[in-house]
Amino acid sequence: WDSKHGLCCTVEGFCIDLEGLPCSEWNKSAMLVFATEYLRHHQGHQGEHLMLKYVSEVWLTHVVALRMQYKDEQQDDLDRKEHKARNQQHQRKHELYSHRLQTAYEYKEIKDHVVAIVESLGQDGMSSDESDHEGHCGEVTYYILDKDWRSKPVTSWL
Numbered sequence: 001w002d003s004k005h006g007l008c009c010t011v012e013g014f015c016i017d018l019e020g021l022p023c024s025e026w027n028k029s030a031m032l033v034f035a036t037e038y039l040r041h042h043q044g045h046q047g048e049h050l051m052l053k054y055v056s057e058v059w060l061t062h063v064v065a066l067r068m069q070y071k072d073e074q075q076d077d078l079d080r081k082e083h084k085a086r087n088q089q090h091q092r093k094h095e096l097y098s099h100r101l102q103t104a105y106e107y108k109e110i111k112d113h114v115v116a117i118v119e120s121l122g123q124d125g126m127s128s129d130e131s132d133h134e135g136h137c138g139e140v141t142y143y144i145l146d147k148d149w150r151s152k153p154v155t156s157w158l
Contacts, residue, residue, distance in 0.1 A: 093126040
């Protein structure tokens with residue numbers, strides 16, 4: 001769209017840009033479309049004498065609020081996804097820790113030594129495996145993410 005060739009949109013195809021700045025060329029053009037149409041329908045109703053400048057300023061304030069709400073909603077979606085991913089990772093670590101601890105208790109000849117190692121590592125010491133469903137016919141594939149602080153022999157042993 002080029003502002004030299006007319007307005008950005010029509011009343012029927014009205015559209016604002018919530019990604020860009022409220023005073024972008026597109027939004028200024030949309031503001032003019034809105035204000036003109038608003039005045040056409042409301043001028044003189046209930047004794048109001050509205051001017052284009054006033055309606056445009058009020059509209060701009062509204063766009064600023066809409067933009068903030070839109071950005072908040074976008075951030076909320078990202079936060080929810082990140083929170084869900086952290087919870088899934090925490091659950092995997094918990095299950096892995098419980099499984100390893102249970103397995104350690106089952107082997108009497110190494111039980112004392114292995115239980116002590118698993119307990120000292122704790123749940124946070126378990127690997128942070130990440131799953132991937134794409135490219136594997138829907139089967140879950142886990143990639144092991146090594147911890148820099150954990151020794152290589154312990155990692156291979158686990």
